[in-house]
Amino acid sequence: DSSDIVEVKNYAxxxxxxxxxxxxxxxxxxxxxxxxxxSLQTFVINNTVNGEEVTPFLNELIEDSYYFENFYHQTAQxxxxxxxxxxxxxxxxxDSGSVFFTHGGNDYNALPEFLSNEGMxxxxxxxxxxxxxxxxxxxxxxxxxxFFDVNSYDVTxxxxxxxxxxxxxxxxxxxxxxxxxxxxxxTKFITLTNHFPFELDEEDKMIDEYDSNSGTLNxxxxxxxxxxxxxxxxxxxxxxxxxxxxxIFILYGDHYGISENHNRAMSQYLDKDEITPFDxxxxxxxxxxxxxxxxxxxETISTVGGQIDVKPTLMHLLGHSTRNExxxxxxxxxxxxxxxxxxxxxxxxxxxxxxxxxxxxxxQGEEIEMESCDPDIEKGLSDLEHxxxxxxxDLLRFLDSEEVEEQEE
Ligand code: GP9
Ligand code: MN
Numbered sequence: 001d002s003s004d005i006v007e008v009k010n011y012a013x014x015x016x017x018x019x020x021x022x023x024x025x026x027x028x029x030x031x032x033x034x035x036x037x038x039s040l041q042t043f044v045i046n047n048t049v050n051g052e053e054v055t056p057f058l059n060e061l062i063e064d065s066y067y068f069e070n071f072y073h074q075t076a077q078x079x080x081x082x083x084x085x086x087x088x089x090x091x092x093x094x095d096s097g098s099v100f101f102t103h104g105g106n107d108y109n110a111l112p113e114f115l116s117n118e119g120m121x122x123x124x125x126x127x128x129x130x131x132x133x134x135x136x137x138x139x140x141x142x143x144x145x146x147f148f149d150v151n152s153y154d155v156t157x158x159x160x161x162x163x164x165x166x167x168x169x170x171x172x173x174x175x176x177x178x179x180x181x182x183x184x185x186x187t188k189f190i191t192l193t194n195h196f197p198f199e200l201d202e203e204d205k206m207i208d209e210y211d212s213n214s215g216t217l218n219x220x221x222x223x224x225x226x227x228x229x230x231x232x233x234x235x236x237x238x239x240x241x242x243x244x245x246x247x248i249f250i251l252y253g254d255h256y257g258i259s260e261n262h263n264r265a266m267s268q269y270l271d272k273d274e275i276t277p278f279d280x281x282x283x284x285x286x287x288x289x290x291x292x293x294x295x296x297x298x299e300t301i302s303t304v305g306g307q308i309d310v311k312p313t314l315m316h317l318l319g320h321s322t323r324n325e326x327x328x329x330x331x332x333x334x335x336x337x338x339x340x341x342x343x344x345x346x347x348x349x350x351x352x353x354x355x356x357x358x359x360x361x362x363x364q365g366e367e368i369e370m371e372s373c374d375p376d377i378e379k380g381l382s383d384l385e386h387x388x389x390x391x392x393x394d395l396l397r398f399l400d401s402e403e404v405e406e407q408e409e
Contacts, residue, residue: 001393001398002398002401002404002407003407004389004393004395004398005390005395005396005398005399005404006404006407008326008386008389008390008395009326009399011382011386012325012326012327012328012386013323013324013326015327015328015330016322016323016327016330017330017331017334017335017336017337017338018334018335018336019316019331019333019334020316020331020333020334020335023316023317023333024316024317024319025316025317025318025319026292026295026317026319027248027292027317027318027319028318028319029184030184030246030247030248030318031183031184031185031186031187031243031246031247031248032115032120032184032185032186032187032247032248032250032314032318033187033189033238033247033248033249033250034087034186034187034188034189034250034251034252035188035189035191035231035234035249035250035251035252036080036083036084036188036189036190036191036252036254037191037194037227037231037251037252037253037254037286037287038080038190038191038192038193038194038195038227038254038257039194039195039196039220039253039254039255039256039257039258040194040224040227040253040254040257040286040287041253041256041257041258041283041284041285041286041287042069042071042253042285042286042287043270043283043285044221044224045058045059045062045069045287046059046062049207049208049210049221049269050207050208050210052207052208052225054207054221054224054225054228055224055225055228056228057228057229057231057232057235058228058231058251058287058289061235061251061289061291062289062298062300063298064291064298065249065289065290065291065292065298066289066290066291066292066298066299066301066333067287067288067289067290067298067299067300067301068287068288068289068290068301068303068305068332069285069300069301069302070285070302070303070304070305070339070341070349071252071285071286071287071288071304071305071306071307071309071332071341072284072285072286072304072305072306072307072341072343072349073253073254073255073256073284073285073286073306073307074086074092074093074306074307074308074341074342074343074344075093075254075255075307075344076093076094076095076096076344076345077094077096077097077098078093078094078097078098078099078100078101078133079098079254079255080133080190080254080255081093081098081099081100081101081133081134081135081138082094082098082099082100082255082344083252083254083255083307084100084188084190084254085099085100085138086306086307086308086310087111087252087307087310087311088108088110088111088112088142088311089108089109089110089111089142089311090308090309090310090311090312090325090326090327090328090329091308091326091327091328091387091390091391092308092328092342092344092383092384092387092388093344094388094391095344095345095384095388098133098134099391100133100134100135100138101133101134103391103394104134104137104138104141105137105141106141106391106394106396106397107141107394107396107397107399108141108142108143108396109325109326109396109399110141110142110143111142111186111311111314111315112139112142112143112144112145112186113142113143114143114315114320115186115318116143116144116145116186117143118320119184120184120185120186121145121146121181121182121183121184121185121186122143122144122145122146122185122186122187123144123145123146123147123148123181123185123186123187123188124139124144124146124147124148124187124188124190125148125152125170125174125177125178125187125188125189125190126147126148126149126188126189126190126192127149127150127152127153127155127164127165127170127192128149128150128163128164128190128192129149129150130147130149130150130151135147135149136149146181148174148177150164150165152173152177153165153169153170153173154173161193161199161200161201161204162192162193162195162197162198162199162200163192163193163195164192165192166193166201166204166226166230167191167192167193167194167226167227167230167231168204168226168229168230168233170189170191170192170230171189171230171231171233171234171237172233172237174189174234175237175238175241178241178243179241179243183246184246189234190254191227191230191231193223193226193227193230194220194223194224194226194227194257195257196216196257197216197219198216198219198220198222198223198257199219199223200219200222200223200226204222204226205222205226206222206225206226206229207221207222207225208221208222209221209222210265210269212264212265212268212269213264213265214258214262214264214265214266216258216262216265217258217262217265217266217269218265220257220258224257231251235249244293245293245294247293248290248291248292248293248317249289249290249291249292249293250288250289250290250291250310250314251287251288251289251291252286252287252288252289252307252310253286253287253288254286255286256283256284256286258283260275260280263275263280266283276365277356277357277359278354278356278359278361278365279365280356281343281347281349281354281356282354284343284347286307288305288310288332290313290317292317301332302351303332303337303339304339304340304341304349304350304351305329305330305332305337305339305340305341306329306341306342306343307329308327308328308329308342309329309330309331309332310329311325311327311329312325312327312329312330312331312334313329313331313332313333316331316333316334317333326390326396326399328383328386328387338350339351340376340379340380342379342380342383342384343356344384346377346380346381346384347380348373348376348377348379348380350376351363352372353368353372353373353376355373355376355377355380360372360373
């Protein structure tokens, strides 16, 4: 009932951390381009296959950006839709199924709705059917002004592979759509080509496949390389269109691409004897890049965080306080960020420990006594439980009601 929301709100707000004053508002008035990088994992960043760089453009971009190297996806079965939910709400998705399907009609206080109320135009560009993952319904609940779905794109046999429109064509065709929007805008691009089973046309293979017992892992590298190229083209097109300077870019991996079914091949690639549960957890890292044109500082940041931290981080960059928000994440730039990520399966990672599979590890992957992990496990479970209560009780509908305001007094 409505007393629950007060408890949950107090819990979330007790975790609030003040922003870094040097970065607060640095992107005020700018456009925001979010790029959801399909199935991209951190292990390919600054790495090679057959002697060739896998992500040459992203590696270069990172040198001129803030790059979070200990950033985790927090998704479960809802895959891309979970990542979208987490990023836009700073709340967890469900432990099974997809919250996009089961709770698409809830009240949310999502980032697009907030930014739209602040005068930004909010949209999603993604060349798939609008009802996939129930997006058409959920995007209304999240407050998007516009969804440019497959019908906004010219998709042919020629320019498609695997799941649909190739990423290069997707970005190219999106530029006109982007320019048709009022500024400033908040627009999310969801890439598609680097999706299982990682199919690619011969002409788009810029590097060779890997050689292992896993065709999936082998094919992953050329499709990642292709996506990297597509993003590079997009940045060039943004510059040519004149929008680049007025825009900040947030790029993040949506979830893993290579599951534990490919551990043998993965251990071969990473040159390890085996992939332990510790390694599997560390493989849940996905890249997170904040690129601010004209901002001459760049840094690789080792703070531990996850997708749940994106909303408060971005709100602060745009100059909005998050003190009154119900968030389960923390601004990644906040000086007092506690450097912790909680995964949907209850695994927890901090600067000092990795907890997974009922085992506590130090950061070298050595098993240590459970006591070292207990406080973080407890905090993680509590975060998950409070976030779940909001979804299952549709609690945000009670916000601003008189009843709640009375209880808060
Ligand atoms: C589908 C795309 C991929 O529209 O977002 O979805 P996924 O299978 O990765 O959740
Ligand atoms: Mn995905």
